[in-house]
Amino acid sequence: MLPTLEEVTCLPLAKPFYIGPLLIDPPILQAPMAGFTNFAFRQIVREFGGAGLLATEMVNARGFVWLDEQEAEHPDRLWGVAEEPRPLAVQIWDNEPATLAKVGARLADEYGVSVVDINFGCPVRQVTQKAHSGSYLLKHPDRMGEIIEQVVAACTPTPVTAKIRLGCTRESINACDIAQVVEGAGAAALTVHGRTAADMFRGSADWDRIAEIKVHLKRIPLIGNGDLDTPQKVVDAFRHYNVDGVMIARASLNKPWLFAQAAAAVRGESIPLDPTLAEEKQLMLHHYELVCERFGVEKGTLLMRKFACCYAQGRRGAREFRKHVGTVITPEEFYRVVESFFPEG
Numbered sequence: 001m002l003p004t005l006e007e008v009t010c011l012p013l014a015k016p017f018y019i020g021p022l023l024i025d026p027p028i029l030q031a032p033m034a035g036f037t038n039f040a041f042r043q044i045v046r047e048f049g050g051a052g053l054l055a056t057e058m059v060n061a062r063g064f065v066w067l068d069e070q071e072a073e074h075p076d077r078l079w080g081v082a083e084e085p086r087p088l089a090v091q092i093w094d095n096e097p098a099t100l101a102k103v104g105a106r107l108a109d110e111y112g113v114s115v116v117d118i119n120f121g122c123p124v125r126q127v128t129q130k131a132h133s134g135s136y137l138l139k140h141p142d143r144m145g146e147i148i149e150q151v152v153a154a155c156t157p158t159p160v161t162a163k164i165r166l167g168c169t170r171e172s173i174n175a176c177d178i179a180q181v182v183e184g185a186g187a188a189a190l191t192v193h194g195r196t197a198a199d200m201f202r203g204s205a206d207w208d209r210i211a212e213i214k215v216h217l218k219r220i221p222l223i224g225n226g227d228l229d230t231p232q233k234v235v236d237a238f239r240h241y242n243v244d245g246v247m248i249a250r251a252s253l254n255k256p257w258l259f260a261q262a263a264a265a266v267r268g269e270s271i272p273l274d275p276t277l278a279e280e281k282q283l284m285l286h287h288y289e290l291v292c293e294r295f296g297v298e299k300g301t302l303l304m305r306k307f308a309c310c311y312a313q314g315r316r317g318a319r320e321f322r323k324h325v326g327t328v329i330t331p332e333e334f335y336r337v338v339e340s341f342f343p344e345g
C-alpha cells in the first residue's frame, strides 16, 4: 500500500480543534467514568499531560438540585471541580430539560467549568429503565433536542456537548439522525462510543459506524471513542476514521500516561516510555495519598482497592496482588500488600 500524505510529509496527524470557544489541544480527551475519574485520577492524568480535555464522572442533575435544596454538601463527584485547573468538562445526566438546564447553569456560572457534557450513552438499568435517562433517550430524539436546547440556553457562552452510543440496539442504530438532532439543538461537539447500549462492553467498537456520522455534521466536531488502548490505535483512528478528536476511557485506568504517549504519536514525535514498575508503584502511592487527603484513610483505603487493581492489571503477578489488595482495610495493610505483592517484573 502507498504511504499516506501524513506518512510521507510527517505532518501531525491530528489537529487541535474547537469545542465552542475552547481549543482542544491535543485533540485527545479523557473520558468520563463513574467511580473512577475523580479529582485524584484527573490530577494524575494532568501530571503526565497529553489530554486536551478532562472530564468528571457523571453527576445526576436531580440529585444535585436536591442537595442544593437541603443545603447539603455537594456530592463527592464534584470533588475538586471548583478549584482544579482547566480545561475541565463536567458530565450531567437526567431526563428533565429544566433540571439539567438549572444544573448546567450552576456549573457554568458558579463553578466556571469549561464544558457541560450531557450523558446520552449510559446503558446501566438504573439510569435507563429506572430514570429514563442516558442511552434510553436515544429512542427519544425530540426529548434529546429539548434537553440540549435548554441546557445550551442556560449555559451560554459555556459550550455544551453530548455523548452518545450508536443506538439502543444493533437493530435500531440511529447515531446519524441523532447527530443531526444534537447539532441542530446547539451542542458544540458530539462524542460517540462505537457500541450500542445493548452491547454494553461486548464485542468491539464499530469505528466504521463512527466515521459514517461525520458527513451528517456540518458545524460541530466529532469525537470517536471505543477500544483505544495504544498510541498506534489512536493514530489509526485519526488516520482512517475521519474524527476530529478521540476519547480514551478504560485503558487510561491502567495507563494514565497513555494520553501523553498518544499525543506524541499523533504529533509524529517519539513516544515517551512507560514508567518502570518501581515508578508505577510510586505513582500508585501518590494516587493513594490524594484519595486519603479527601476521604480520610479509612474510606480512602477502601476506595483505593479498585484503583490499585487497575495499576497492576496486565502485569505478571497481578492476580495475586488483586487478591490481597481487595481485602485491605487499613493503610498499614495497604502498604504491606503493595510492598509484598505489587508486580515487580
Ligand SMILES: Cc1cc2nc3c(=O)[nH]c(=O)nc-3n(C[C@H](O)[C@H](O)[C@H](O)COP(=O)(O)O)c2cc1C
Pocket (backbone or CB within 6 Å): 031, 032, 033, 034, 035, 036, 057, 058, 091, 119, 121, 122, 163, 193, 225, 226, 227, 228, 247, 248, 249, 250, 251
Ligand atoms: C467503569 C466505567 C464507568 C463509566 N462511566 C461513564 C460515565 O460516567 N459517563 C459516560 O459518558 N461514560 C461512562 N463510561 C463509558 C466510557 O466513557 C467510554 O465511553 C467507554 O468505556 C468506551 O471507551 P473505552 O473503550 O476507551 O473504555 C464508563 C465506562 C466504564 C468502564
